[in-house]
Amino acid sequence: MRLLKHGSKVGNATVIVDIIQKGNPEIRPGTSMKPKKITTHNTGNASKGANAKAHNTYIHNLASYHPKDTTHVSWHISVDDMCIYQHIPFDETAWHCGDGSGVNSGNRTSIGIEICENPETNTRQAEENAIALTVLLMKEFGVGSIDVVPHQHWSGKYCPRVILKRDESFTSYRNRVAAAFSAPKKEEDELKFSSPTLKSETETSLLSKAHRQIIVDAAVKAGAYSSWVDKLANGTLTDADVLGLAVKYTVAVNK
Incomplete structure (x- = not known):
């Protein structure tokens, strides 16, 4: 599966597939990838209005710039309490882990999910939507719960900061993912x-x-x-x- 189904529901969120243009390798490198892990982030943007749609607009703007005017930053998914936006196909790499371009790096082996933290977003629901998506991807790509990791796993960055600050580690969130994975769908x-x-x-x-x-x-x-x-x-x-x-x-x- 390269793309989610546009208009489908994952968790309580509506999926919007809006893939960024090619041309700027600092945003969409185009390198093929077989996902082995799923990396969880918070956006780091607590500004009013910084929801999934806003981050979709932001990454599209970055993709339209010349490489000299950007830096290596991109991700596959932005999710809030209402929407899930896909920006990059799952079989392509993105620059979201801060650990370089080695073949075993997070950038080259993992899908990046950014969870919004703006004040209007219901944080718990945004996380539940991200968890529902994570479970879908785990089943699609054969990723175990142990391979659902925080950004911190790769580069040491304190991210996803909302989750880490609240829960004091990533363990509780990973346990929620594992429980959702084990739960019968029907x-x-x-x-x-x-x-x-x-x-x-x-x-x-x-x-x-x-x-x-x-x-x-x-x-x-x-x-x-x-x-x-x-x-x-x-x-x-x-x-x-x-x-x-x-x-x-x-x-x-x-x-």
Whole structure:
């Protein structure tokens, strides 16, 4: 998936796909990318009116300038409590991590999501919209919750500053992402149990080494990215990832 579906709903937000022009490599370098991580940012702009639409206008203006008049700064997504704007295709790099252009840099390996922090934006809803988008991208590109990272992960910058200041770390936000990833999308896809004990026993069984392999194999066969196999092999597949795959793919396959 290069682009979100224009006009679709993700979380409570309406998706607006408005890709910036090519021509300024400091804004849209055009380098191909297979996303391995998702990087979360706050915009750093608490000015009145600095919503997702305003940031879309800003990045389009930057893209129209000559390279000598700009600096290396760009990102894939701007999100507030009402809208999600996509500026750059997901299979292209963007300059949002501040860690250079190495092949393993955040700029070259991760999708950048900017969460607005202007006073008119409902911060909690903006984050929930960003989380819903993150989950969609995780499932699309085979990214585990451990690979949902803050800007701080790459360059040490105190970002996303709103989240880090409020929660004192990125852990709470990542846990919200993992919980959303594991949650059934529809009621009919939910694993139903006759008792809490049976639910606990079944989840424990699903998380066993043998069942992890079965779930990942079934998920990949049903259309999930093969990178889940790599995560299982190298030990980075989390419990939340396994349960999420079970709900999205394995349960559906066995209906």
